[in-house]
Amino acid sequence: MKGSKGKRTSKVSKEALKPVDDRKVGKRKAAVKADKGIKRPTKKDLKAKKDPNKPKRPSSAFFVFLEDFRKEYKRENPNVKSVSAVGKAGGQKWKSLSQSERAPYEAKAAKRKAEYEKLMKAYDKKASAAEDEESERSKSEVNDEDEASEEEHEDDDNTEEDDDDEEDDD
Numbered sequence: 655m656k657g658s659k660g661k662r663t664s665k666v667s668k669e670a671l672k673p674v675d676d677r678k679v680g681k682r683k684a685a686v687k688a689d690k691g692i693k694r695p696t697k698k699d700l701k702a703k704k705d706p707n708k709p710k711r712p713s714s715a716f717f718v719f720l721e722d723f724r725k726e727y728k729r730e731n732p733n734v735k736s737v738s739a740v741g742k743a744g745g746q747k748w749k750s751l752s753q754s755e756r757a758p759y760e761a762k763a764a765k766r767k768a769e770y771e772k773l774m775k776a777y778d779k780k781a782s783a784a785e786d787e788e789s790e791r792s793k794s795e796v797n798d799e800d801e802a803s804e805e806e807h808e809d810d811d812n813t814e815e816d817d818d819d820e821e822d823d824d
Contacts, residue, residue, distance in 0.1 A: 705781075709773040712766035719751075719759040720744045 713721075723744045727734075734740070748756075 707777065707780075709770055709777055712770040713763060715756065715760040715763040716748055718762045718766075719748055719756070722759075723747060 720741075724740055727740050727743055
């Protein structure tokens, strides 16, 4: 019991302390380097492309406040160039504002949000109209291909019947 004072005491065998022979265990092989000619797609490539015509999301009340605060802060502190300093000061000021002081900024943000929703409805209508047009176009292309393949099958069936007739003649 004298030797078991530590939290975990385990006897290490002498075999575990011996140097390992690489021939018995085997060495790790170096990773095979990929072909430099083959380019793997990056996350950026896999991401869906953004539509430049899609309306931008509106600013929140805090960012509407920051627009005004930034001008005021720059006027009072012309030598501060750090964006983070302006942001931190703006955050502290926003937290100290009362509901009545925040109300005009929240009203502006609500107005911008309403405009954004109108623009999004118009954008969605245009996008769905373009999708419908695209799907109609693709359906007609598929139907044309189906008709062409059916004609080929009919031609194949006719040639098989002709071959059968020739065998009967023999």
